[in-house]
Amino acid sequence: MSRKITDEKKAEGQKLLAAAPVTHPPAVVPDSLPSVPALTPEVNKQTPAVGQRVARPDIRTHVTGTTRYIDDLSFPGMLHCKILRSAHAHARIISIDLSEAGNMPGVVATLTGDEVPVNSFGSTYKDQPVLAADRVRYRGDGVVAIAAETEQQALEALAGVKVEYEPLPAVFDPLEAMGPESPKIHRNNNVYTSKVIARGDVDRGFEESDHIFERRYTTQMIEHVPLEPFAAIALFEPDGQLHLYSTNGRITLGRADLARTLNVPMNRIRLTATIIGGNFGGKNEIRTEPILALLAKKTGRPVKAVYTREEEFIASTTRHPLVMDYKTGVAKDGRLLARAVHLVLDGGAYASWSETTVGKAAILAAGPYRIPNVRVEGHAVYTNKTVTGAMRGFGAPQVAFAYESQMDEIASSLGMDPLEIRMLNGFDEGSASHTGQTLQAVALKETLLMAAKRSGWQEVGR
Amino acid sequence: MKRAGRGIACMWYPIGFTVAANPSSAVVKVNEDGTATVLTGTVEVGQGSLTVLGQIAAQELGVSADDVHVVSADTDVTPMDTGAIASRTTFVTGNAVRLAAAEAKATLFEVASEMLGVEPEELEAVDHRIRAKTFPEKQVALAEVAARAQIVRGRPPLGSASFNPPTVPMDPETGQGKPFATYVYATQVAEVEVDDETGEVEVLRICAAHDSGTTINPALVEGQVEGGIAMGIGMALEEEILFDADGRQVNPNLTNYLIPTSLDMPKIEVDLVQSYDPVGPFGAKGVGEPTLVPTMPAIINAIHDAVGVRITDLPATAEKILMAIKEKERAEVRQLGPA
Secondary structure, eight states: OOOSOOHHHHHHHHHHHHHSOOOOOOOOOOSSOOSSOOOOOGGGGOSSOTTSOOOOTTHHHHHHTOOOOGGGOOOTTOEEEEEEEOSSSSEEEEEEEOTTGGGSTTEEEEEEGGGSSSOOBOSSSOOBOSSOSSEEOSTTOEEEEEEESSHHHHHHHHTTOEEEEEEOOOOOOHHHHTSTTSOOSSSSOSEEEEEEEEESOHHHHHHHOSEEEEEEEEOOOBOOOOSSOOEEEEEEOTTSOEEEEEOOSOHHHHHHHHHHHHTOOGGGEEEEOOOOSOOTTTTSSOOSHHHHHHHHHHHSSOEEEEOOHHHHHHHSOBBOOEEEEEEEEEOTTSOEEEEEEEEEEEEESSOTTHHHHHHHHHHHTTOSBOOSEEEEEEEEEEOSSOOBOOOTTTTHHHHHHHHHHHHHHHHHHHTOOHHHHHHHHBOOTTOBOTTSOBOOSOOHHHHHHHHHHHHTTTTSOO | OEEEEEEEEEEEEEEEEOSSOOOEEEEEEEOTTSOEEEEEOOOOOSSOHHHHHHHHHHHHHTOOGGGEEEEEOBTTTSOOBOOSOTTOIIIIIHHHHHHHHHHHHHHHHHHHHHHHTOOGGGEEEETTEEEESSOTTSEEEHHHHHHIIIIISOOOOEEEEEEOOOOOOOOTTTOOSOOEEEEEEEEEEEEEEEETTTOOEEEEEEEEEEEOBSOSOHHHHHHHHHHHHHHHHHHHHTOOOOBOTTSOBSOOSTTTSOOOOGGGOOEEEEEEEOOOOSSSGGGBOOOTTGGGTTHHHHHHHHHHHHHSOOOOBSSOOHHHHHHHHHHHHHHHHHHHSOO
8 A cells, every 4th residue: 555645746835825814923812901900819929839729720711711722723824624434343444536536616635545645643552553554454444534614614525535445344342352262453363462461379368268258349431521622723834834723632643643644853843732621631632733734735725623512532542441250369357368360452543642541540449458478460352343443441440340349348258347358458658569560649548537437427316 | 238348449540750851941021110011821721830830930020820821822922831831830840930039039129139238048028018038128119120220220120941851761661750840639528329229429528638739720620630539539429420332422512411400519618738849839739630539439438338339440330330239238148048
């Protein structure tokens, strides 16, 4: 497959460039100057600064709804981009016909995966295309991008794109995807990252235990739902530098990824993140930025894309669903002696931040408890579903749901109070973690006692 | 009828990953009037991190938060940063800011040393003044020192620094090693009411005790905890992306994918448990992600306490809870009934 921009496409781009109106420098002048002076409560003027309830400088504009997000920015001649998503969960792309869409009202340029200089990105494995060129692996894969004079025209032009697919067998269940017979999504094994944490001897620990508790816990796929959906604008500065405004929470990495996908030196790219209306992990990777940059290059005009809420659901990342098998051996006095955990993470169609998520989930899975024998095994698996990636907690909320549910089951079975069993087993200052790290500044039991006290835990009879 | 229950859950959460490079850098400039400007490559994503970074610089320089302006998130203007991820900004970027401010302060101390006749290492910056640690009456206004440094001495007081938590690789076979710089801890107690005829859950109250090291800004930490609890309630009770048999999302909208609104929020009582992390800036750790971690199990344990059913498959929707209650009732009837 060719990853080069053909001469013909170049010529087409230059023609468009010549015809396009001059791009003005992006003077982001507010519509009006602030009518009120910045709010500075007394507390902001006090020393020492640490420990003060300092008010945020941006709080007034947030509360009055006057913060300027990317969707509030506009540049002369700016085009709007919309992306056609895959019609299948798994398919080969046979052909893409843009003849009709390219001539629809307001359409200025189109872009396909073949035109992206390096058509891949990803935090661990570069397994995700900027625009799918030969194969789609889930319904969120972008196939064609269209830049038009208005958002509505770009949206309408998507209907004019004709893509011919050859559907491939798909797999949606992570446990099924692990099997040898399941359809393969990237390579000959859908399990793409694994992590083991082992300490002591779990088999011996179970033998020495008076009680064994076993349970499977599962969690669901979740969307970050930031108030501000993913948004970006690409434009070329008068000196030829590519300038991107983006809701990107990691601009250092974002610029590196842009330089790589566009094959442009890093000093020729400027990535500016405005105030972002919620990230929660969903904005830690580049998304539409390379597409907008290429469309801006083709047209010589600024190009903007703002995800709809639906796109935010289907084409951004989500929280990993987990299948978690917990087996815990306990002495009759309630001490935890051994815990074996098996985790399967539904990774969706591309790796994204799964490796980090498996790692964090595995490290935390046995809980904040002194357990002499621990074995945790975690696997992330490709499925033909929405990509799962970074989300607030990175695997921790799922395993905490499992280990804390099981702690209550154990307590109830042994006739212990849930607080008592946690105080008996919890980490202390200097305890070794399940990776053998000596823990310092350990405040687990202080939080247990504080929450118990605040809620009146001990006063109420069970 | 509505049945009350309560549940407790605790957690640990790592701050400052060390298994991969995790650097932040910062630039601090002290202006001629004693105010300061901080340049950071991290991104404000709504959590208030820039305010915390400003407080850290202010603390190191002995000035107030209002004296510090923070510039962020522009690859042409601000220095490299690993970003607004992994609850790392206060701990890692905060340390870079603190170190950069300390470097700027070192220049101020050298200039003040000449003015006061006190060795630089004997000086401290407190409440807009630079003074001798042991003779606080020997002092000079920080603004005066800053102006002199720039205008008279020709030594602009600025600093640039980076911080990367010490890296210790993990053993690939056993996972043994030091993957994170430090950990935070938290416990939440949830009080719920479950309608045993509909399975509907109302979360009435959550008491949340969170350790984030030494708190830099209590208001912002409390805000994070409250926001995390909202997210946790959604994950515990209602949020779920559903697919049809062809891999198509069936509820990609806020009509059919329900998230908690302000009306769903319980009474929240937050306690900030103080600890001191020797590596964190002024003892601080972090708070962003861990806030929602104990919420789901606390609610699930409370549901069990209320109606005696254990939901092991999130979310604990009313339908699931009602089915579990019916199943439990059938099992009890079987036990009581004739053999």
